[in-house]
Structure formats: C-alpha cells, structure tokens
Amino acid sequence: MNFEGAKIIDFIKEKRLEFFGLLALLLVCGIIFSLVYFPLMNKIAEAKRNINSSAIDADNLQRAKANALKLKQDVSDLETGLSNMEGKLFLESETQVFLKYLNQLARNVDVRIISLSPEAPVKKEVANLKKAYLQIPYRAVLKCTYHDLGRFVNSVESSKERFVKVEDLSIRSDPGSMWEHSVDLRISIFTTTNQ
Numbered sequence: 001m002n003f004e005g006a007k008i009i010d011f012i013k014e015k016r017l018e019f020f021g022l023l024a025l026l027l028v029c030g031i032i033f034s035l036v037y038f039p040l041m042n043k044i045a046e047a048k049r050n051i052n053s054s055a056i057d058a059d060n061l062q063r064a065k066a067n068a069l070k071l072k073q074d075v076s077d078l079e080t081g082l083s084n085m086e087g088k089l090f091l092e093s094e095t096q097v098f099l100k101y102l103n104q105l106a107r108n109v110d111v112r113i114i115s116l117s118p119e120a121p122v123k124k125e126v127a128n129l130k131k132a133y134l135q136i137p138y139r140a141v142l143k144c145t146y147h148d149l150g151r152f153v154n155s156v157e158s159s160k161e162r163f164v165k166v167e168d169l170s171i172r173s174d175p176g177s178m179w180e181h182s183v184d185l186r187i188s189i190f191t192t193t194n195q
Contacts, residue, residue: 005102098189102140102156109151112143116183124190134191137167141181143174149183156187164189 011018099116106113119137126133144152149171156164168186 014096016180025145098138098164102187105153105155106142109144109155110148111152114141114143116140119186129193135188136191137186137188139184140183140187142181142185143177143180145179146181149181 031137043107102116103113117139123139124133124135125131142149142152153166153169157166165188166185167188168184170184172182172184174180176180
C-alpha cells in the first residue's frame with residue numbers, strides 16, 4: 001500500500017500543473033454554477049409560487065363569477081315574482097271590479113254580503129323598491145255558517161287572481177237563525193300608486 005501511495009504522490013508531483021489547473025477549473029465551474037444555478041432555482045421557485053397563487057386567484061374568480069350569475073338569476077326571479085304580484089293588485093280605478101270579485105267569491109261559497117263600506121286608504125312605501133302601494137281597507141258584514149265563512153276567507157286569501165288580505169274578523173250568533181252567524185270582517189286590497 002505504501003508503494004501505491006508513493007506512486008500517486010509521484011504522479012501528482014509530475015502532473016502538478018495539470019492537477020491544480022483541473023482543480024482551479026472545478027473551482028471556477030463551482031463558482032459559476034452557484035452564481036447561475038441558485039438564482040435560477042430561486043426564480044423557478046418564485047415562478048411556481050406565482051403560478052399557484054394565480055391558480056388560486058383563478059379558482060376564486062370562477063367561484064365569484066358563479067355566485068354573480070346565481071345572484072343575477074335570483075334578482076331576475078325576484079323581479080318576475082314582483083311583476084306577478086303587481087299583476088294581482090287592483091288599479092285605483094277598479095273599485096267596482098273588486099266589489100264584483102268579492103261578490104262572486106261570496107256567491108261561490110254561500111256567503112251573503114249584507115254591507116260593504118270602504119275605510120280610509122293608507123299609503124305604504126317600499127323604499128328599497130322605490131314604489132308605493134295604497135292599502136284600501138273595507139269593512140264588511142256577512143251572514144253565513146262557520147263552514148261557509150272558512151271557505152270564504154280561504155278563497156279570498158288564497159286567490160291566484162288578486163291580492164286581498166283579511167285583517168280582522170269577529171263573529172256573533174244571529175238570534176234569527178240557528179246556523180247562520182253575523183260576521184264583521186275587515187278586508188284590504190292593495191293598489192299601485194304614483195309616488
């Protein structure tokens with residue numbers, strides 16, 4: 001082994017210039033590598049982070065776009081619903097239409113309207129819609145059975161044609177009839193109005 005080590009030392013002494021030149025070349029390559037490679041790797045890592053961040057931003061943008069489309073559809077549905085509800089409102093000039101409508105509902109369920117009188121209208125403003133509605137209450141006196149009264153109130157409030165609300169109701173027995181009762185009823189209709 002000593003013999004081999006001596007040969008290596010002799011070889012290095014003979015080739016010292018080439019050995020140190022090779023060593024210097026490796027050192028210069030190492031320096032150039034570290035000056036070029038590490039900044040390049042940092043730039044690549046930064047680019048990866050930017051790509052990941054952009055992918056997250058794109059995903060968030062897609063979700064925001066989907067939410068915006070859903071909100072737009074919801075607004076459209078609400079506007080359609082509002083338009084449908086406004087179609088059920090009476091016009092201010094349709095008092096006779098309401099009276100005929102109410103009489104027809106009463107006849108359909110065997111209720112007699114004894115009297116019907118309007119009360120003072122009340123203006124209702126809906127600020128976020130920039131609209132105003134006029135609530136026109138009517139006081140009615142009816143003659144009917146409990147069963148017929150239930151059907152009448154149900155048909156008035158569940159009508160698909162018009163928007164009418166029963167607001168107050170009181171029942172008294174009628175001394176002249178065993179089955180029929182005298183009913184005081186407050187019904188309101190709603191109309192659109194100019195602001």
